[in-house]
Structure formats: C-alpha cells, structure tokens
Amino acid sequence: MRCSNLVVMVVLSWIFFASSTHQLRYYETQILLQLRKHLENPMPLAIWENYNGDLCNLSSPPQMIIKCENSSVTELRIMGEKSVKVSEFNGFAIPNQTLSGSFSIDCFVTTLTRLTSLKVLSLVSLGIWGHLPDKIHRxxxxxxxxxxxxxxxxxxxxxxxxxxxxxxxxxxxxxVNDTIPEWFDSLTNLTVLSLQNNRLKGQIPSTISRIFNFYF
Known part of the structure; x- marks a missing residue:
C-alpha cells in the first residue's frame, strides 16, 4: 500500500506541473527526494536539505554524484557509511548497520525505476537490505x-x-546465497561482473568465461 501511495503522489506531482517547461526536472527532483526518505536521510544527501535549486547543478561531495542530460538524471552515485560488519545475515534489520525495519527494498526500487534515463547507478554502503526485486529490470x-x-x-x-x-x-x-545464474551469458554487453564476498553456492557456469572481467 505504501508503494502505491508513493507512486500516486509522484504521478500527481508530475501532472500538476505538466504545463511547466521544467516539468521533467520537477518530477525527477521529487523522485530524488523520495529516494532520500527511503534511505533514511544518509549523510551524503544532507546537502539536499532545504535546497531549492537544480540538483543537477548542485556542487556535490565525492560521496554523492548526480549527472544529468536533457533534464533527466543519467547518473546517481551515493556512498554511505553503513559498512557490513557481520559475517551472517538472517534477512532482518540490524540496528546501526542496516536501514530500519520499516525500510522496504520493494518500495525503494519502485521509486528508483521512475528515473528511466539512468545509465549509471551506484548505491554503496547504505544499509540496503532485502531481496533485490524483479522490477529492477525497468x-x-x-x-x-x-x-x-x-x-x-x-x-x-x-x-x-x-x-x-x-x-x-x-x-x-x-x-547473495544462491548459485551463479547461467543467463549472464545473454547479456552480450556485460564485460565486468563482480560478485566477491557473497555466499554463492555451486559451480561457476562455463558460460561465464565469455565475460572478460569476472570476480567472485
């Protein structure tokens, strides 16, 4: 339900500003602000607080990079401070390490997929937890x-x-605690695949050998 309400709110905001020449900029700005809420206001995004200008022109710290083309976000890099300090994870929130128990990776990715022009996405050490949703393909x-x-x-x-x-x-x-999928071979443009320090099972598929840089 929370995901649905969020999507409706963002869409309504876009419709409300449809007559503006900056409608897409406003729409994507609202998405970025929603992402900050999902991530529970990490320190690298504190610079967004009370900022009313164009986030694409914001002078950013190294831990947060936004790049845009044609009024759309094409690159988003955020590096947080929640480094993994446990050897096992049972699928539930861990105080001071993961995002809180109310975090929903499904809602987060739903919001994220509204940035349809994204070419580069880097979300590192942010305490994101859960199963990576299928909708990431959007x-x-x-x-x-x-x-x-x-x-x-x-x-x-x-x-x-x-x-x-x-x-x-x-x-x-x-x-990640499953086998390495064989379908990686179908990604003909994939040249770098790094799955180091996970809990992978089984053997490495022979099809992976096509990928020039593979780390596990």
Whole structure:
C-alpha cells in the first residue's frame, strides 16, 4: 500500500506541473527526494536539505554524484557509511548497520525505476537490505549497476537479464546465497561482473568465461 501511495503522489506531482517547461526536472527532483526518505536521510544527501535549486547543478561531495542530460538524471552515485560488519545475515534489520525495519527494498526500487534515463547507478554502503526485486529490470537504460557493501540476500533476479545495455554489474560484499545464474551469458554487453564476498553456492557456469572481467 505504501508503494502505491508513493507512486500516486509522484504521478500527481508530475501532472500538476505538466504545463511547466521544467516539468521533467520537477518530477525527477521529487523522485530524488523520495529516494532520500527511503534511505533514511544518509549523510551524503544532507546537502539536499532545504535546497531549492537544480540538483543537477548542485556542487556535490565525492560521496554523492548526480549527472544529468536533457533534464533527466543519467547518473546517481551515493556512498554511505553503513559498512557490513557481520559475517551472517538472517534477512532482518540490524540496528546501526542496516536501514530500519520499516525500510522496504520493494518500495525503494519502485521509486528508483521512475528515473528511466539512468545509465549509471551506484548505491554503496547504505544499509540496503532485502531481496533485490524483479522490477529492477525497468531501469532499461542501465549500463552500470553497483550495490556493493549492502545486505542484499537471496538470488540474483533473472529479470536483470533484460538489462541489455548493462556493461558492469557489481554486487560485492552482500549476502547473495544462491548459485551463479547461467543467463549472464545473454547479456552480450556485460564485460565486468563482480560478485566477491557473497555466499554463492555451486559451480561457476562455463558460460561465464565469455565475460572478460569476472570476480567472485
């Protein structure tokens, strides 16, 4: 229900500003602010507080980078301070390490996929936890995805195979605890795949050998 309400709110905001020449900028700004709420206001995003200008022109610290083209966000990099300090993860929030128990990775990714022009997405050490949702494939423009040093567990969703432009996928330092999928071979543009420090099972598929840089 929370996800649905959030989507309705963002869409209504876009409709309300439809007559503005900056309608897309406003729409995506609201999405970025919603993402900050989902991430529970991490320190790198404190600079957004009470900022009323164009986030694409904001002078950013190294831990937070936004790049835009044609009034759309094409690159978003956020590095938090919640490094993984446990050897095991049972799928529930851990105080002071993960985001809180009210965090929903499904709602977060739902909001994220509204940034349809994203080419580069890096969300590192932010305490993100849960199963990576299938809907991640809606970021169809993605060329690089890095979600290292979080608390992602379970399987790598097969829908990632639909990200045909993907060149780099990095999920180091998570808790992925399934086998390495054979469908990685279908991503013909994928040249870097890094799955180091996870809980992977089984053998490495022979099809992975096509990927030039593979780390596990």
């Amino acid at each position: 970021l169809y423009s993605l060329e690089a995805l890095d979600m290292s040093s979080n608390f992602i567990f379970g399987s790598i969703p097969s829908e990632i195979s639909r990200l045909v432009k993907l060149q780099t996928l990095t999920l180091d330092g998570n808790f």
